[in-house]
Amino acid sequence: MxxxxxxxxxxxxxxxxxxxxxxxxxxxxxxxxxxxxxxxxxxxxxxxxxxxxxxxxxxxxxxxxxxxxxxxxxxxxxxxxxxxxxxxxxxxxxxxxxxxxxxxxxxxxxxxxxxxxxxxxxxxxxxxxxxxxxxxxxxxxxxxxxxxxxxxxxxxxxxxxLLLVPTYPHDSLARQKYTDQCEKAINDQINVEYTVSYVYHAMYAYFSRDNVALNGIAKFFKDSSDEERQHAEKLMEYQNKRGGKVKLKSMLLPLSEFDNEEKGDALHAMELALALEKLNNEKLLNLHTLAEENKDAHMADFIESEFLTEQVESIKKISEYVAQLRRVGKGHGVWHFDKVLLDAGVA
Structure with a gap:
């Protein structure tokens, strides 16, 4: 001024x-x-x-x-x-x-x-x-x-x-230094978050069956599903904020059965959840790298502050659950593990 x-x-x-x-x-x-x-x-x-x-x-x-x-x-x-x-x-x-x-x-x-x-x-x-x-x-x-x-x-x-202000009605007025590559990557990550949420919701449905009845583990996966859906919605809000267009994509059907003869259903599902969290974290790191390559400081800060720290914490928590389930085996220990989760209200 x-x-x-x-x-x-x-x-x-x-x-x-x-x-x-x-x-x-x-x-x-x-x-x-x-x-x-x-x-x-x-x-x-x-x-x-x-x-x-x-x-x-x-x-x-x-x-x-x-x-x-x-x-x-x-x-x-x-x-x-x-x-x-x-x-x-x-x-x-x-x-x-x-x-x-x-x-x-x-x-x-x-x-x-x-x-x-x-x-x-x-x-x-x-x-x-x-x-x-x-x-x-x-x-x-x-x-x-x-x-x-x-x-x-x-x-x-x-x-x-002033020369850069769009005049066409379908062009975003808010968009600035937001590349098509970054816009596409955000849409891809929205699909990833929704897909992981879909898988966790299937796990919630499985463990809440009357013949499985591990309600603590069921609650954990329901809360995890809600969290991943919130991540997708947060990315959708960011896409609109930057002037991009949200394009939802199709998702593969998740599994409906998680029983495993060798490991048992609880350990098998928890190991699958750990692998999904690490895969999701890898995709978020790639998204952060893409933002830096495109010199998009705001997008890089958004991914880093809103997702990466939380993702690392989720990986740590699920890793502990996997270690505990491996220790207790497939029998009575699984029931006790489930009761601890249910009583503690752990999400």
Whole structure:
């Protein structure tokens, strides 16, 4: 944002004849004077940058100037004279130009009008003035920062962004730096999360049967199914937030039987769940890598903060369940393991 606490003075010089401004100064051709003016402006701006604590009141002369010659005889252009030990002044026969000053060391004085000169005088510099036919002055709060500190010109820089705003009704207005590759990958991960949720829901249905009756394990898989569905919905929300389009895909039917003669149903299902969590984590890591390759910092942060930590914790928890079920075997120990899960309400 441009600093609102700078002072801008606009001076007009429509009437002052050459003899009133500087009778000893020779006439200078218009093009030569303009070049000289810009060179002097560069020197003053450079000095202000290198020595910001100096008493120079003129911080910079804006180069977006408009020169309007009143007649062919009024051909001289603005000239600046400046030195550390003497006065600093601007003389002109042009219609108008603009200067920016540091308001903490400037007071604006308008002399009596008519054809006589007006001036902006510098309080901390002796004999430093800008002369002209008329003067208008606008200011805000005093501030010592100079115009050279401005690093952002919003109305100028936003022009190129306006060209990128979509005009077609089916194009997203929110989309910015979101590649088609990232959009497709998010849709793929939505499908992964829904598929894992579907598998866990099938496990929940199996362990809640009356002839299996392991309700603690059933509750664990139901909660896990809900969690994976919430992950899919979170990815769908993110897709819409970034201006992508959610495209749901078909899913394979999950297994409905999880009994295993060698391991038993509880251990077999829990090992399958562990493998699914690791596979899902691998896909999330690939998604994070894709975001970094596409220089999509927001997407990378989203995957990292919302999914990766939680995925590692799930892998750790299910790994412990697998270890415990391997220890207790297929008999009475499975019933006791299930009762512990049910009593603890572990999700």
């Amino acid at each position: 441009v600093n609102p606490e700078l002072v801008t003075g606009t001076m007009s010089f429509p009437h002052a004849p050459p003899t009133e401004i500087n009778p000893n100064r020779p006439r200078v051709p218009s093009s030569t004077a303009r070049n000289l003016f810009f060179h002097l402006a560069d020197l003053i701006s450079l000095y202000a940058i290198l020595q910001p604590s100096s008493n120079y009141a003129i911080v910079t002369v804006l180069k977006s100037l408009h020169f309007h010659s009143l007649s062919p005889t009024l051909s001289t252009m603005p000239l600046i004279t400046s030195s550390p030990s003497s006065s600093c002044s601007i003389t002109s026969q042009t219609t108008s130009f603009r200067l920016c000053f540091s308001p903490s060391i400037i007071s604006a004085l308008k002399n009596s009008g008519g054809s006589g000169p007006s001036s902006v005088r510098v309080s901390k510099r002796n004999n430093a003035a800008v002369h002209g036919g008329s003067m208008s002055f606008a200011s805000t709060k005093a501030h010592s920062r100079s115009i050279v500190d401005v690093v952002f010109e919003p109305f100028e820089e936003v022009k190129k962004e």
